[in-house]
Amino acid sequence: MYSKSINRLIDSLKKLPSVGQRTAERFVFHLLKSGKKDVGELILSLKDLVDNVKSCEVCWDFSDENPCHVCRSAGRDRGLLCVVGDPQDIHAIEKTGIFSGLYHVLRGVIEPEEGGLDPKLKIKELLARSSPKNKTALKEIILALNPDMEGETTMMYLEREIKKQNPKIKISRLARGLPMGGDLQYADEITLGSALKNRTGK
């Protein structure tokens, strides 16, 4: 019922995460109403992305430069590596202002139902960076994936593989505990248990 061009754009937009038919329709009619200037700006932004954003071949973040500015920075601790799932996680950690090491973006986590490792995950590249043959020897790797089923599975797998080739490397994880503003009554047992076990104080 919609015209060919409208359906084509709906189909393209439906490939975006959590965009279904109805949301895609709303996007298309919003663009049609907003006029050629806004659509033109969106087209130029997308072209800019394709033309200028590349993968940093050290940490696998996306950046206008390769290597990216974090990997090239002289001020970072090159013995400390933080492994995250997505590029957005780097943003979150940088905002805390308390991490001065380097990053490695895995580009996702191991999905148990898929059976076999997704070759797009930057696991091989992580093992190359943590290998004892690597001249800038890593002292510690922080596994900072999301504390959910897939994240935990992936961290267990990575820990085993890293230890296998380099038993001396220290492997750590982010602390579990109550979030700021959290409520004791509503905390799940695992979180509250971790918060008790790892309690801080003099």
Added chain:
Amino acid sequence: MYSKSINRLIDSLKKLPSVGQRTAERFVFHLLKSGKKDVGELILSLKDLVDNVKSCEVCWDFSDENPCHVCRSAGRDRGLLCVVGDPQDIHAIEKTGIFSGLYHVLRGVIEPEEGGLDPKLKIKELLARSSPKNKTALKEIILALNPDMEGETTMMYLEREIKKQNPKIKISRLARGLPMGGDLQYADEITLGSALKNRTGK
């Protein structure tokens, strides 16, 4: 913290309805992960939209043709006009298969807080179509805007203006009642009251 090109696309995507910073970030990193082919296809679809989709200058739906295929169709009842808010509403009504008249897309509704009529609303165009001077005289106009505050206000306004220039025209609205699969207990009083008042039967 994100690169210039990434931030630029985030800003463009945030103009889409109900897309905030986090959703826009997810869209951008999804596109970066999915690769140049998918972004290229999205760019081509957007260009196709700009180049080929126009406003039908009779009903103000969006279409690849002007006038659109509904307005040009010989099989439609030209005495019956259905006024809707958005192009998607035409899609919903056509799917019922029981309407054979023409449409008029208002391109929104009157927002009370804005003060004064949005000139983008196709109200002037609707009054021109319903004018007694128009040679294809309309017999009935169905006001089929959403049954919410803005929709009701807009329908009241339209009814008054249409009657002012053409008192003979019949003006109707969609029936209020229980939706299919609805639950009596959870129906609001206005809906249930309408369902009682307009009960059907022999």
